[in-house]
Amino acid sequence: MYSPTVxxxxxxxxxxxxxxxxxxxxxxxxEKAMDEEKDEIALSQLRTILANVKAATNGxxxxxxxxxxxxxxxxxxxxxxxxxAIKKGVSRATEEVPLRPNAVDPLxxxxxxxxxxxxxxxxxxxxxxxxxLDIAVLPKGAGSENWSALRMLTPAEGMSxxxxxxxxxxxxxxxxxxxxxxxxIGIGGTADMACVLAKKALLRPLGxxxxxxxxxxxxxxxxxxxxKLGLGPMGLGGRxxxxxxxxxxxxxxTASLPVAVSLNCWAARKAFARIYADGRxxxxxxxxx
Amino acid sequence: xxxxxxxxxxxxxTARSLRAGDLVSLSGDVITARDEAHMRALDLHRKGVTLPFxxxxxALYHCGPIMLHDRSWKVVAAGPTTxxxxxxxxxxxxxxxxxxxxxxxxxxxxxxxxxLSDVGCAYLAFTGGAxxxxxxxxxxxxxxxxxxxxxxxxxWLMRAEKLGPMVVAMDSHGRSIFQDVETKMRKIASELI
Numbered sequence: 179m180y181s182p183t184v185x186x187x188x189x190x191x192x193x194x195x196x197x198x199x200x201x202x203x204x205x206x207x208x209e210k211a212m213d214e215e216k217d218e219i220a221l222s223q224l225r226t227i228l229a230n231v232k233a234a235t236n237g238x239x240x241x242x243x244x245x246x247x248x249x250x251x252x253x254x255x256x257x258x259x260x261x262x263a264i265k266k267g268v269s270r271a272t273e274e275v276p277l278r279p280n281a282v283d284p285l286x287x288x289x290x291x292x293x294x295x296x297x298x299x300x301x302x303x304x305x306x307x308x309x310x311l312d313i314a315v316l317p318k319g320a321g322s323e324n325w326s327a328l329r330m331l332t333p334a335e336g337m338s339x340x341x342x343x344x345x346x347x348x349x350x351x352x353x354x355x356x357x358x359x360x361x362x363i364g365i366g367g368t369a370d371m372a373c374v375l376a377k378k379a380l381l382r383p384l385g386x387x388x389x390x391x392x393x394x395x396x397x398x399x400x401x402x403x404x405x406k407l408g409l410g411p412m413g414l415g416g417r418x419x420x421x422x423x424x425x426x427x428x429x430x431x432t433a434s435l436p437v438a439v440s441l442n443c444w445a446a447r448k449a450f451a452r453i454y455a456d457g458r459x460x461x462x463x464x465x466x467x
Numbered sequence: 468x469x470x471x472x473x474x475x476x477x478x479x480x481t482a483r484s485l486r487a488g489d490l491v492s493l494s495g496d497v498i499t500a501r502d503e504a505h506m507r508a509l510d511l512h513r514k515g516v517t518l519p520f521x522x523x524x525x526a527l528y529h530c531g532p533i534m535l536h537d538r539s540w541k542v543v544a545a546g547p548t549t550x551x552x553x554x555x556x557x558x559x560x561x562x563x564x565x566x567x568x569x570x571x572x573x574x575x576x577x578x579x580x581x582x583l584s585d586v587g588c589a590y591l592a593f594t595g596g597a598x599x600x601x602x603x604x605x606x607x608x609x610x611x612x613x614x615x616x617x618x619x620x621x622x623w624l625m626r627a628e629k630l631g632p633m634v635v636a637m638d639s640h641g642r643s644i645f646q647d648v649e650t651k652m653r654k655i656a657s658e659l660i
Contacts, residue, residue, distance in 0.1 A: 218468050219644075222490060222632055226594040230546075233599040242596040243533050243544035243619075276543065278533045278619055287503075289617040321549050321572075321595065342660050349656045353573040353645050354549050356595035403659050407652045412595055413573060414634055415648045445596040 179255060180311050180453055182263040188451045188459050189267025192315045193248060194275050196449035197240040200231045201463040203384040204360075204421065204446045211358060211411070211418040220416030227411070227444055242445045245277040246317035247293070249377060250301040254311035254453075261301055264313075268293050280320075302374055311453040312466055314381055322359060322443040325351035328373055331435040337392070340365060340437050341400060347439040348404055348420065353413020356443035360384065360422045361404070364438040365393075367428035376440035379424040381448055381465055388425055397423045411444075421446070470632045475568060476524035479587040482567040485635045487642040491591060492631030493568070496624070497605065498522060499530045501548055503620035504613060505556040512563045519612050520624060522564035526591075529553060529571035531619030532602075540608035542625065546598035547572040550590075558582040574636055574645030583639050590637035592644075593630070604630040 200208075208231075212224050234241035248271075250264055269292040271277055281298045282289045293299065306312075327347050331339045344363060351359070364375030387394035400423040410416020421444065430436060452460045468490050473481060475495035485491065498520060500508065508518055532545035550571030553560075557579040561569070567588050569575070572595040583590060593601065607626040614621045637643040 219488065219490075219634055222468075222634065223594050226597045226600060226632065230594070230597040230600045233603065237599065239599050239602075240533060240544050241599060243531060243546050243598040244548070244596075245533070245544075276533060276535065278531070278544075279617070280619070282617075324549070345656055345660055349652060352649055352652070354551055356572065406659065407655050409648060409652050412592060413648060414592060414636065414644055443596060 179257045180260065181457060182259045184453055184457055184459065185260060185263035186267040186270065188313060188453060189264050190271045190274060191461065192313060192449045192451050193268070193271035193277065193317065194238070195461060195463065196315055196317050196447040197245050197275055197277065198238045199235050199463065200241060200445065201448055203464070204444070205231060207384050207421045208444065214417050217410070217416050219414045220410045220418070223411035223414060240275060240277065242319060243278055244319035244321060245280065246319040246447070247280055248299045249316045249318055250299055251304070251314040251316070251378060251381065252301055252312065253304040253306045254308065256303065256305055264299065264301055265294055268299050309455045312450065313453070314448065314450045314465070316377065316380060317447045319443055319445070322355035322441045325355045325441050326373070326439065328369060328436065328438045330369065331437055333433065333435050335435060337396060339435070341396065343437055344400055344439055345404065347441070349407065351441055352409065355441045356445065357409055357413055358411055358418045358421045358444050360442040360446050361400070361420055361424070362440040362442065363423070363425035365425055365427040366430035367436060368430070369436050371428055372436035372438035373440070375426040375428060376438040379426045380440060380442050380446065382424045383464055384422040386424070390427065393425050393427060397425055472629070475526040477567045478524070479567065482587050482589050483639045485589040485638055486640070487635055487638045487644050489635040490632045491635060492629045493526060493627050493633065494629055495627060496525045497528045497570070497627045497630065498525055499528045499532065499623040499625070501529055501531050501620055502552055503616045504622045505553050505560055507613060509556060509559055509563065520610070520622060522566045524565070524567050526568040526570055527566040529569070532623060534618055534623070540611065542602040542605045542608060544598035545601045545605055546596050547593045549573050550575050554579060561586050561588055570633065574643060577646070580637050580641060580643050583637055584641050587639050589635050589639055591633040592636035593633045601630065604628055
């Protein structure tokens with residue numbers, strides 16, 4: 179249905195774009211942070227970040243040495259060949275971009291050398307009846323991924339419980355996930371679904387709001403409150419602690435309220451591709467509708 | 468604020484002259500080590516085996532770089548990694564090998580802060596993710612040890628040329644900017660929740 183060669187090529191290009199070019203919404207928001215910070219140390223961090231982003235784009239080099247594990251979100255008609263083609267693309271990108279080989283056995287810590295191995299890379303598939311195939315990649319570094327958290331709240335804890343948990347996550351992570359971070363929140367579903375929703379939220383453009391007005395309010399309030407914490411760029415103090423807060427939800431069990439938080443570092447890398455039935459491919463670093 | 472220029476190897480008095488909040492740029496010897504290299508170095512030290520490289524008076528960099536071998540080794544991307552992962556190994560390592568500078572991101576524990584002040588060593592925070600700028604300021608690879616640990620975990624000996632600006636975030640006088648920021652943040656958070 180979709181050509182495996184086209185998928186493979188698309189994955190190599192997606193990874194190159196994502197790793198070497200910071201998406202425009204993230205760059206804008208870092209530039210805006212420069213206007214808000216007054217502290218010399220905070221400004222020095224933002225200056226270095228923006229200079230690094232520019233150098234990475236100019237040289238088409240990975241902006242961060244932790245090129246992460248590439249998390250894929252695929253939407254289209256299921257085809258058994260898709261996963262194999264993505265794997266080939268990841269292995270090639272590891273050589274060609276280059277990416278740091280990060281995938282290891284969890285116990286022996288043996289490095290596969292090509293970012294593949296059991297379960298790698300994660301591919302979240304969403305069936306659709308559309309003719310085209312959408313592939314999104316979210317390379318996720320360990321600095322931020324290590325602060326992911328899931329809590330099974332009681333329904334009685336409600337919105338205020340969610341808010342409290344998110345603040346706790348950002349405070350406990352502190353300087354370590356490379357702030358200013360982007361906060362992805364997954365609410366509802368089952369425990370596993372909440373984690374995927376939190377990741378998926380990170381694909382949204384910064385400054386966008388959830389279509390649910392309650393969630394949109396919570397996103398806005400948390401953004402405002404988290405930026406009062408004074409953590410600042412790289413945790414050295416300042417006014418910019420988060421660049422965005424985005425939440426996604428799914429229905430859950432009447433006795434449950436799962437909440438997951440996925441933090442993304444300032445190097446919030448993402449890239450999108452749409453492969454059409456005629457083999458044409460459209461690339462973007464802004465999410466497709 | 469202008470960055471203070473320092474060169475590794477450096478003396479104890481130079482390390483002790485650095486104060487939390489200073490901006491510095493570093494030239495000279497930089498040695499990378501993360502989790503696996505810390506464990507191996509300490510393991511050898513406990514057995515009385517001498518390391519194949521010298522950390523004393525030098526800058527230890529918490530970094531797992533992307534390297535390219537093209538006739539010689541070249542640094543592609545080399546930003547700092549999260550130093551807190553080395554918290555449990557830091558105090559023993561600092562006391563055993565006496566580096567003068569630790570470069571990393573995110574800061575380290577109060578036990579490490581104590582070791583810094585005992586030995587006369589400063590912790591420099593380099594901007595996380597600034598991997599391409601770092602690579603530009605690490606123009607020469609002087610050697611590599613323990614390649615069996617993989618690219619990220621191996622020990623890379625590099626020459627820095629004005630690597631920075633870095634912030635003296637933990638000094639040898641007991642001050643840590645990270646701890647100051649965290650204390651304030653927890654107070655604000657308790658009011659928000």
